[in-house]
Amino acid sequence: MKQQIIVSGIGGQGVLFLTRVIAQVAVNRNIPVLTSETHGMAQRGGTVLSTIKIGDFASPLICSGQADLGLLLWEANLPVHQSLLQEKGVWIINSSNNSDHISINAAKIARDLGNAVLLNLVLLGAAIKDEALCFTVDECETAIKQLAPKKFVEQNLAAFHKGLSC
Amino acid sequence: MKNKIELLMGNEAIGQGLIEAGCQVAAAYPGTPSTEILQAVIDRRDLAAEPLHLEWSVNEKIAFEVALAASYTGKRSVAVMKQVGLNVAADPFMRTAYIGVKGGMLTIVADDPGPHSSQNEQDTRLFCLQARVPVIDPASPAEAKALIEPAFALSEKYGINVVLRPTTRICHSRQNVSIGAPVVLDRQANFEPDTSRWVATPAFLPALHRQLNANLEKISVEPAWQPLLTSGDNSQPRTALVAAGIVYGNLVDLLEELGLSDKIDLYQVLMPYPLNPDFCQDLHEKYDRILILEETYPVIELQLAHPGAVGKQNGAVPREGELMPDVVHQVLASFLDLTPPAEQPEERRGQRPSLCPGCSHRSAFYSIKKCFPQGIYPSDIGCYTLGMNLGAVHTVHCMGACISQGAGFYQAYQQDSDEFPTIIVTIGDSTFFHAGIPALINAVIQQARIIIVILDNATTAMTGGQPVPHMGVAAGNVSTKAVAIEPLVKAAGVEFLEVWDPYDNEKFEVLLKSADDYIRSPQGGVAVLIARHGCVMDPAVRQAQDSFLVTINENCIGCRICVDKFECPALYMDEENNVAIVNQDRCIGCGTCIQSCPVDAIIKEEKS
Secondary structure, three states, rough: OEEEEEEEOOOOHHHHHHHHHHHHHHHHHHOOOOEEOOHHHHHHHEEEEEEEEEEEOOOOOOOOOOOEEEEEEOOHHHHHHHHHHHEEEEEEEEEEOOOOOOEEOHHHHHHHOOOOHHHHOOOOOHHHHOOOOOOOOHHHHHHHHHHHOOOHHHHHHHHHHHHOOO | OOOOOEEEEEEHHHHHHHHOOOOOEEEOOOOOOOOHHHHHHHHOHHHOOOOOOOEEOHHHHHHHHHHHHHHOOOOEEEEEHHHHHHHHHHHHHHHHHHHHHOOOOEEEEOOOOOOOOOOOOOOOOOOHHHHOOOOOOOOOOHHHHOOHHHHHHHHHOOOOOEOOEHHHHHEEEEEEEEEEOOOOOOOOOOOOOOOOHHHHHHHHHHHHHHHHHHHHHHHHHOHHHHEEEOOOOOOOOOOEEOOHHHHHHHHHHHHOOOOOOOOOEEEOOOOOOOOOOOHHHHHHHHOEEEEOOOOOOOOOHHHHHOOEEOOOOHHHHHHHHOOHHHHHHHHHHHHOOOOOOOOOOOOOOOOOOOOOOOOHHHHHHHHHHHHHOOOOEEEEOOOHHHHHHHHOOEOOOOOOOOHHHHHHHHHHOOOOOOOOOOEEEEEEEEHHHEEEEEEHHHHHHHHHOOEEEEEOOOOOOOOOOOOHHHHHHEEEEEEOOOOOOHHHHHHHOEEEEEEEOOOOOHHHHHHHHHHHHHHHEEEEOOEEEEOOOOOOOOOOHHHHOEEEEEEEOOOOOOHHHHHHOHHHHHHHHEEEOEEEEEEOOOOOOOOOOHOOOOOEEEEEEEEO
């Protein structure tokens, strides 16, 4: 199995956590995985991009037109990162009204759950529901439980399930 | 026992590698992309088999010297920094090449091609060539970890400091990495005085220099550190690819994608300096054309000096920035005469970073700009560099430069007129300790009439909140002595010193104006104002301060001052209706924006 994924958002939205959850599922399955993340000054509210390459790769970086899936937490990043996605690639976008791609108002769902930051796992749930990621629900839940701080596990799982059922 | 596999960031893998290799003293100053290395050692310190001293040193020079002396006792040590940190540590680093070490010593210097979070994209490998220090260039997090124990062994075999140079894409990548058990070295500190080495006056240096050169020759032919060849099928005769670091990984993936794996001789260089002369000779004989891919300067290329080299020197490979997969694709296509990749649309910039909602630096900058619209604003390295978004930062150079630059501005202006502009320097607390104190003393004794605002948020915020000397906390949340800023400032001879919270902008602005009166008074000199408010990234700070429901009412006239001039990312314009709106997902309810509104349209209420 080989899959190339990008996660795009702005600093503070939980892009890194979502990246880790996806990569952890691969590790748990014993599949090689490489990710690349944005740290440092851009994390202060600026555009951040993670790339994830699952399978036999040597570099975590993704060529233009190669990503199979894009998870977009911040809609305004679409023109910035669009070129990374391949023609048949799938965008799952946190948006209230984007008709060109799979869009889900993840921010609102997360806010209703009590914390806007949870939108990252709402998007993950949506990606699983749409079979854009070939992971099972159980695998994602296991990774979330492994990585989330104890007191936030329930909240995170709830967000993930909202994404699954929307 | 079967090795456990964990998903680790490159910096965590390196930290784990240090523990497994029996490193006993680790000292660092935080700086992106290196910061998480020491943090990872701190987080894993309970795994260490032997005593382990960890410190966030006050600066990189100090970190290096602490690690160096620990190595003199026979123990393994490491100094960790970012690439420009090595400039700060350059003085001891250069001499260490001659003097050597005893216990294994690594200097881990994280480079930032791009750059992503740095003031330049200098190449530590070239620095090592000039310093005559061996340097290792890992191509993945797992490889970086795997090379740490052999690097310590190399250091001990030749009594030489060895540099590990990961780049941002190694530091901040994650990979499944195999975890091992720490070695037990059972070493007792045993410093043996030897004036011919540890004191080495000029009389001893020619012999030490000779020894260094002899060692470098031997190191260059060490079997474990030779370039690794993946042979091609001779379909591309007398042609080779040479790559190092993350670019090697990019190249491998690209060759696979293009169906060219195993078609062309491919070398991975693990140790770009010193390069084995026999390897160079071999390449001269075997190949007519060689593509060389490395970040960021042509270090391998310079040593190879191959007449058929295609690289940075002939301009075939971009000389600036990262060699991202798309760039490698273009370069490779041109080298092998392949179909060029589709033209990429011009890179678009995303959202620019900004000071966090509720950041006290924003309040301080807004007041500074308001009080001294014609001022000169030297600033420095940290989150507060983002004060440039408010137009309140005019210069940023290197750690601590703002105070000396402020003094330099004053000296140049005061020659022309007594009516010098107000020079307001802004420097963070961690930067002040790092390199600001000598500059402050200098400004005082040179009688510079400047205002220095120390933006004290009680942490090293930009890199994720490492401890600072005045908080009484050391690495790993351990209590220690606190060294307060105020007595240091006074001891430096500063006679105007005030401390205030910039959230209270009215009083803060009164103090700024009285500082300006002071520097212009007959007895005036350096004025220091400490702007003190905890970093709002710290949940404890947020919880301890008042939080209101901040909204914008119908009085808003769409003047954009709060959005553009105050520049809080929790405020944005509804362009259709020409009014400002508070993004409640991002607002922390501090209410500091209220003062910026000319028509009192921003209101705060108690939260229900």
